[in-house]
Amino acid sequence: MSSSSQEKDGPGKCSRIVGFTFALLAAIGWALGGLLAKYVKDAGADDFQFARSLLQFIATLPILTYRKEKIFQDDLKTNLLLILRGLTGVGGNWFYFSSIKFIPLSDAISVTSSYITLVGLFACICLKERCTVIEALLSILTFVGLVLVARPSFLFGNLASESAGDLMIGILLAFASALCTTASFVIVRYLGSGIHYSITMLHYSWVGVIYSLASAGSKGTLRIPCMDDLLLVSLAAVIGIIGLLFATVALQKENAGPVAVVQSTQIIFALILQLVFLGYSPRLTSLIGSLIIFFSSVALTLMRIQYSGKQEQNVDTK
Template sequence: MAPNIRNCNFVIGYACGLLAAICWAVGGLLFKYVQDAGADEVQIARCLLQYVLVLPLLSWKKERIVQADIKTNFFVLLRCAFGASADWLFYFALQFIPLSDVVSVISSQVTLVGLFAYICLKERCSIFEVLLSILTFVGLVLVAQPSFLFGFSRYGSHTDLTKGILISFAGAVAMSSAIVSLRKLGPGIHFSITMFHYSWIGGIFSLISASSKGILQIPCSYDLIMVCLVAISGIFAQVFMTLGLQKEKAGHIAVLFSTEIIFALILQFVFLSYIPTTIGLIGTLIIFFSSVCLTIKRVYSQRQVVKNQ
């Protein structure tokens, strides 16, 4: 590859990675301004908008929605189901705890991916990765600050704290599972196919969830605008992430995407006047540090493999 083309891909890839992180953080901030609508309404709006946008792309690329073999179809559906669940859990957790805390807990998926890949894909898991996973767990405890350890709660209701942390961690598990499923699929599946299946799976999941709670309703004019903006920011985040991964290595983009924690802290301080506690901030930075170290280690390992080939 010519140096000029390589440099251009480098700039585009890194710019897209940063834009994806910003879009996710902005989407979380916008959700905080939604008054009556919940995670179900946001996810339904996103799936509908994404479905409308991806149909022309599928037609233009002439991609097959159903693949030739059953195994590939299974992992495509698995990846989309886990991805839709992770996004729904992200919005749901925001109803209980601050944006930066949700982002911090979900960012632990960087270390969970290594564990799941070791179990499901038989990938190697070094001692360094295990130590970083332990460090991430310490960061999660500092973010959550459970009352049985710290003797106090940062929230008016300890139940909200427990719900928010558990839902966020479930989102991290779902996101990790989606990434492992994507690894299993390999690079042969165009992103428009996963976006298409994500739309109908996520829509059905949210409809069932809303119906079971009996609270699905069309938002008022203000909430409808905010819900659509949240959905659009989520779609743009996914598009920018995909474009970034096409231009630059996944490890490099993952480092940039983990900066979502920093953007979330800045946005909630500027617009929501929320100041995290010192302990919570330390926990957030520990999770961010662990994610960056783990990603850099993986990028270095990949380069060593390439050099030895």
């Protein structure tokens, strides 16, 4: 009786505390990874992507071997979607680390975190999932936050005159990261739970290794970074993988909605870290825009939790 009632009521109290703790640790870890990227002098996004992909490949291979999972599936469509998920995941990571070189850490994380809102819109369009008027309004509010962070010159005039070119490049790169992450999430939703997470992680890894080597080779930057940069890049990659593992544990212990709310706090952690370690105080518009994106993401996620709870109640009463 205890096990059946626990399944009905959802995760237990202890399980939820563990889930929230690991989700919070994942958010802190990802913010720390971005902070480390700020200290790197010569290494670029290709170096970060290569280190992350290679270490993740090494970490994932034993899991696949132990579980005896097939790397490639029986049907062509699923294999193409897995490769596409790898490409979009790699693109999201590469664009994110590229944007950090042009804009403050908190701005990059804020714009990238807009994927929380974008996933709902793309799932509504591509997967025909439910999308209410309030969710659409929250998506518009997120766009307002993005505009405040980007501060385009045609709206803010001289306010964006300082390093306007770098700012716009960084914002576009961060938004491209959000779009790639959104596409990655939609693909994972479409694939469903039938594909083990280690399979998608391995496809991300080999695609990332090939892409980073090809990108660095085409630009003539294929080299081993200096020792200081190599240590920072490797540490950022390890923190990224640990953050992913923490997020996976969090999702196993708690529902996806609350985990997404907790993980969106990386925006707040980024604001604190760049103030403490980099001595950078964000502009008022950037601060307001980041908070708007954060609160709209939280509100949207809470709405989805409430809706899913009502659906479960309706099922139970039938």
